[in-house]
Amino acid sequence: MVYVSAGDLEKYAYCPLSWWLSKKYKVVSKEGIEKHRETEEKLKEIKIKEKKAKFYEKYILFSSIFASIVAISGLAFLHGKMEKFWNYFFIVIALIWLLNSSFFLYRATKAVEILQAKYEKMFLVSSMGATIIAFFVVILSVPANPAFSKFLEILALIWIIIANIIFYRLIYLSEDILSKKIKYIPVKSKIEYIGADKEGKEIISEKYGIRGKPDYILCIDDDFIPVEEKTADLVSPPLSHVIQITAYCMLVEDKYGKSPPYGIIKYKNSQFKIPYEMRWKKMVIEMRKKLLKDLEKGETHRNHFNKRKCLNCARREFCNEKLV
Ligand code: SF4
Structure with missing residues (x-):
């Protein structure tokens, strides 16, 4: 051919x-070569910055989740064991959530390429929900420990401060990307x-x-x-x-x-x-x-x-x- x-x-x-x-x-x-080189450089710059912004977004998301888990754990160590009823209640919720995740995973494997990413995202969010609830159950079953509780709360605070700094950097980066995109390609x-x-x-x-x-x-x-x-x-x-x-x-x-x-x-x-x-x-x-x-x-x-x-x-x- x-x-x-x-x-x-x-x-x-x-x-x-x-x-x-x-x-x-x-x-x-020469004009054509120059114009193509300029476009290539600008687009590459936008692409790299968008990649960086995506990384920041993920970092902020995971930091916030992690800090929340640490903070909740801190509270759990402060109050000690929870009642049996709530223990079972959360286990059932976690199981339902896991079932939900499996459904999304099944749909992701069967879906066409364009929908696959959406189902994968749902699967990720759903599994995270199940993990948090299961973690909640485990952590609330431990005996009280005020000193360890304080340590966890401080750790959560530090994590949130770092996530906030990254968040401000993300805002600055997003504005920069937007101003460059407006010039060259649809936003x-x-x-x-x-x-x-x-x-x-x-x-x-x-x-x-x-x-x-x-x-x-x-x-x-x-x-x-x-x-x-x-x-x-x-x-x-x-x-x-x-x-x-x-x-x-x-x-x-x-x-x-x-x-x-x-x-x-x-x-x-x-x-x-x-x-x-x-x-x-x-x-x-x-x-x-x-x-x-x-x-x-x-x-x-x-x-x-x-x-x-x-x-x-x-x-x-x-x-x-x-x-x-
Ligand atoms: S357009 Fe075709 S015919 Fe005219 S100068 Fe160019 S090559 Fe020659």
């Missing part, structure tokens, strides 16, 4: 001869993939026989959206750019097993959501076939009479079929 790149499809859609010449003559846009999106990143491997679609690296992929409302940034300042996207972003949508569809509703093309001062539609998809498939035929023939030619295309063509100086 010959995998055609989305970039080649974009050039072919502009003019087949431009694609053909691009194999021999590399035209590098509620999550960065899923950065093409220029070392980890951002080329995406290959066995199904469509195409390959490529979108500039980045965002996760918005559980949809994976490819984004392509261009240095040009256009008021509407030309067909070649629509073909390229559709090819990226096809790659995303094959990679994540879910069709994106649209892809985004960003220009200097504007951006467009291109709906992922069958008509564009068919065009990409057709174009790929034509390109492979030309590759087999070992030649191709201009297929238009548009002087403006030739005027703006990056391969114009190497072309002997140019119109102007």
